[in-house]
Structures are given as C-alpha cells and as structure tokens.
Amino acid sequence: MTASLRDNIDWVGYVDWNVRDFHGYKTDAGSTYNAYLIRDEKTALIDTVKAPYAKDLLANVASLTDPAQVDYIVCNHAEPDHAGAMSAVVAACPQATVVTNKKCAEILGSYNGTGDWRFQIVGTGDTLSLGSRTLSFLETPMVHWPESMMTYVPEDKLLFSMDAFGQHYASSGRFDDEEPLEDVMAQAKTYYANIIMWAGKPIARALEAAGKLDIETIAPSHGVIWRKDLATILGAYADWVVCRPEPKVLVVYDTMWESTAMMARAIVQGAMEEDVAVKLHYIRANDYTQLATEVLDAATIAFGSSTLNGTLLPAAGGALAYLKGLRPACKAGFAFGSYGWSKGGAKAVDDVLQEMKFDILREPLETQYRPGPEALEECRQAGRLLAQKAAQLASEMRKEA
C-alpha cells in the first residue's frame, strides 16, 4: 500500500492498527510509522519503520522501484519506531548511502551494527540534489531527541517534520482532509502532551526555523500528512509550546477510603460555580496518557492523595513522577488529601508541585479521616479559588497573545 504526496513522492510506511502500548503511552487509536520514497534521477527513502514491519516497507518500496536502485536512505531520527528497520532496509538496498547527522549516526551505531553501512554526514543548511529535487536538512535537537532532524524539499514546499506535528492515529486516509479533523487534532494534542510537552523551548526554536521555509505540506513520522489544515496544527503548536492555559480547572486524585474522593468532588463543586471548564480525574480509573493530555491546557490543578504509610499513594506518586518529567509550564494549584492518625500524603504532593514550579495557591488542604461539613466547605472554597485563578490566567494569556 502506498499513497502519493506529489508526482514521484510517495508514502511507503506502515499502519499499525493494533498497537495500544507505546512505551507506556496508551495508543487507543493505534499509530503509523511513516516513511517516504522520492524517485528522481536519484532515489531517496526518507526514514523507515519499526523493525517488525521492515518487510511491509520494503514491499511498498518494491511496488514503486527496485530496492537495489535506492541511492539514499535519510534518517531523521534514530529512535527504533523509525529506525528499527534500518538494518533490514540497508541490507535490501545495497547501493544506498545512509544520510544523517553525526549524532544520529552514533546513536544508530548503538542500536544497530552499522560497521558496514556507508554514511554521508549532513548538518543544518546542507543540501543533497536528487536531480530535479533537493533535500535540505535542518537539525532540530531535542525535538525530541538530541539527533532529531527535519528534511525539506524546497521544489515541493514539503517538510518531512519527523515527530513534530505527528499523531498516534491509525487510519485508512493518509491525509488530514481524508480524516475527521477533530479526531486527528485530539490525537495530535495527546501526542504533544505525552511525547514532547517537556521540550517546549527547543520546539519553539524549531518552529521559528521551520517558519522561515515556504511550506505547503507537512509530512510527519506518525499519523496523517498535513496538506489542508496546516494553519490549525501550527496554531495549536503555538499554544502548546507555551502550555497556553484554557480557562480550565483539573482536579486529580487517588483515594483510599473515599475521603479524598469526597474532597475532590467538593473542590469540583466549588469550581463549577465559576464560568470555567472543570474536569475530575481519578487516577486509577484512567491512564497517565489521558492525565498528561488534560494537564497540557489546564490553567489550574488540584492534586490529591490520601496518606498511606506516612506518604502519598503509589498511583499518585507514579502520576506525579510522569507529570514532573513532562514539565508542564505555568501551572497554578494546590495539594489536598485526607489522612488518618498522621499526615504526609498532601505534603508529599505539595513538595512535588513545588519542584514542578507550580504557583502554589494555598497550603495543602488536609482533613482527618472523613471530611465533615466544615472541611467540605473549605474544599468548595478552594475550588472557587482554583476557578477564579484559572479564569484570570487564561484571560492574561489571551491579552499577551
């Protein structure tokens, strides 16, 4: 199966309908590993696929040209979902030179036995003529690995953007205008939040560099190719790189005997009195993937855990460890939780929120055993505070924009 982007530029990747766990990321909509073939005076393959699907990629290539005729294999990223099939592809393309940057060649060498591969090392600004078309390279470190790179074809105004603008989204349509935009954008948001939220600054720099290019088509390494709604995805990225807050409150919790859950619901009640979106997220009823996506655009967050053995619950600890690594920017909020004979859970949450540079809106909200009417009113009050702050932050960011 192939799909044409331009005359003699084709998608030759693999649609992975079944993948549901991508190193912990719950890929409910599957994914694709996108590879592209450019046939000109010289033939270039742009990236490969996951190792198990090498034969599918090679069959796609063979349907268009003899793999022995491939002159170049461009590697924009050494991660195994894109470069896992490199060894098999290099073996099937005996004439091919692997075109990549220095760091990428080193990492490829660690994952694969590259001793007998021919390399051509390129960097930002370097070009490679294929005949009527040119490949122009742009290194984009930390978008999202140190060796990440994009490849641009000026004659076609086509950017192979690697993981940027990607989505874990398996579909029959290869292009944005062949799939429901809402579904694609939801997966683009989940992808951004879970894979690259932590790299906002490097992404902003890459966007600035790519913004100088004349682009009509963005071909990422996962999901659909952008040829119609580029403004939508570029606009969303402009918001996401700064974690632009929506007027949205998120209340996250884990609970032991329902007391922290009662507090969470009271916080939600209070927040709902204001004109903001409010979401309640019970950690053990959801996965970390959904949590990170909700965090991306929430202006304020209350995070709760009961006290177990003098500290927070393990699922709450896991969720916080995941979120801390993703480094969501510019969040405000507070910790809460119920305790029994000794405190510790809410304080442990508060410590992590401080490490994450949250604007801490109040001291940890704690209640002993069951929250009574007074404690629940304090929770509602804290919920109102959370909502008012969310409205204020979202309004300030709109003004700045």
Next chain:
Amino acid sequence: MKKYECTVCGYVYDPEVGDPDNGVEPGTAFEDLPDDWVCPECFVGKDDFEPAD
C-alpha cells in the same frame, strides 16, 4: 565569563543570563553552578558541557 555549550543538545549556558527558571541568578559563572545543576533542555550534567567558541 565564558559561555558553555551542551555537547548533547546544543543548549548554550550564558552566564549573563543564568538559568533563572532553575534558580540560577544572572551573572553566575558556569564554574559556580552547583554540581547537581543539569542542562535545562536535555538534563545532562555539567560534565557534558564544553566552552563555547
């Protein structure tokens, strides 16, 4: 004061700017950064930095 570049991701530590997001005041020399300071963009330690040209 000298600028230092991260050999992993290319981030440049500029002592005039410091790393205020991580509690490092402007005017802090690279040598005076705490031993547990890490690259704010890719998390590697000071050992992976080299003087920038």
